[in-house]
Amino acid sequence: xTVVLILITGxxxxxxxxxxxxxxxxxxxLASALGDDQRRVIAQEVPISRRLPQVLRPGFEGKINRxxxxxxxxxxxxxxxxxxxxxxxxxxxxxxxxxxxxxYKNLRTILIYPGAFKSTTQVHDGYVVREEEVVRLGExxxxxxxxxxxxxxxxxxxxxxxxxxxxxxxxxxxxxxLSGQTNGVPVFGKGQTFAEWERVFLDAFARHEQTVERxxxxxxxxxxxxxxxxxxxxxxxxxxxxxxxxxxxxxQIYAQLSTLLRLDPTTxx
Numbered sequence: 001x002t003v004v005l006i007l008i009t010g011x012x013x014x015x016x017x018x019x020x021x022x023x024x025x026x027x028x029x030l031a032s033a034l035g036d037d038q039r040r041v042i043a044q045e046v047p048i049s050r051r052l053p054q055v056l057r058p059g060f061e062g063k064i065n066r067x068x069x070x071x072x073x074x075x076x077x078x079x080x081x082x083x084x085x086x087x088x089x090x091x092x093x094x095x096x097x098x099x100x101x102x103x104y105k106n107l108r109t110i111l112i113y114p115g116a117f118k119s120t121t122q123v124h125d126g127y128v129v130r131e132e133e134v135v136r137l138g139e140x141x142x143x144x145x146x147x148x149x150x151x152x153x154x155x156x157x158x159x160x161x162x163x164x165x166x167x168x169x170x171x172x173x174x175x176x177x178l179s180g181q182t183n184g185v186p187v188f189g190k191g192q193t194f195a196e197w198e199r200v201f202l203d204a205f206a207r208h209e210q211t212v213e214r215x216x217x218x219x220x221x222x223x224x225x226x227x228x229x230x231x232x233x234x235x236x237x238x239x240x241x242x243x244x245x246x247x248x249x250x251x252q253i254y255a256q257l258s259t260l261l262r263l264d265p266t267t268x269x
Contacts, residue, residue, distance in 0.1 A: 029069055030062035038064075038087055045088035048160040048240060049095060051269035056098050063094040067104070076113045085112060085150060088157055092167040096175060096236065099262040102187065104174050109145035116149050138166040140173035142182060163221060163234075163242045172236035176229060184228030189260045200252045205231050219249040240265055 043050050052060060067090045075081040089110060097103065119136045139147040148166060156165035176182045184201060205228060211218045212225040219242060224234035238246045239257045243265035247254040258264050
């Protein structure tokens with residue numbers, strides 16, 4: 001019995017030490033600043049990041065360091081992943097959670113294609129299920145990975161005012177999935193309730209569906225009418241790239257996202 005207790009105690013000590021090491025490493029990464037060269041790359045590749053308030057920058061940079069430590073980037077179709085690619089994607093992903101306690105805890109891998117890529121999807125027609133190939137710019141899987149077209153990721157970041165950003169879009173899905181399902185209902189921020197979130201988003205989704213059906217312009221891209229999770233992801237894109245228009249046209253959506261992320265891009269630079 002004594003030997004068994006000694007073994008159990010030893011194992012617990014080992015696990016405890018490893019957990020302590022992990023926590024310490026994460027805390028160190030979160031407290032670390034980026035280098036000047038890294039800052040220059042991010043400012044060039046992700047111009048929207050230049051507007052981030054100075055008070056949020058230390059946390060933003062720390063999360064980028066943690067993200068780069070956690071995630072493996074893999075190039076596909078012969079693409080060589082560069083440091084600029086890693087920094088650009090990491091900065092865009094961390095912009096969403098720059099002032100949030102949320103973390104992409106399930107993500108370990110990002111696959112990057114040179115351009116748009118083919119993906120197989122299942123189509124249900126009554127009792128018949130068939131597979132079809134579709135061309136995509138990005139894809140987010142529950143529990144990872146995230147798959148991105150580098151061409152469209154770079155273009156989406158470069159144009160910071162068109163409301164279209166594939167990296168923000170796919171990482172909005174990752175944020176959504178932290179609740180256990182990708183359904184447009186994320187883990188709420190302080191003071192938020194499911195009842196209020198549901199009322200605001202369902203009303204806005206129904207209005208947007210009607211707007212798209214009538215062929216009228218809207219602040220949100222027509223793709224937002226696909227389903228609730230795509231509505232949420234497109235709303236995140238618009239929140240960062242067209243905050244003034246979103247706050248004007250959909251003030252309740254803007255308010256919910258602002259509370260969720262603890263950010264107010266209408267006040268940035």
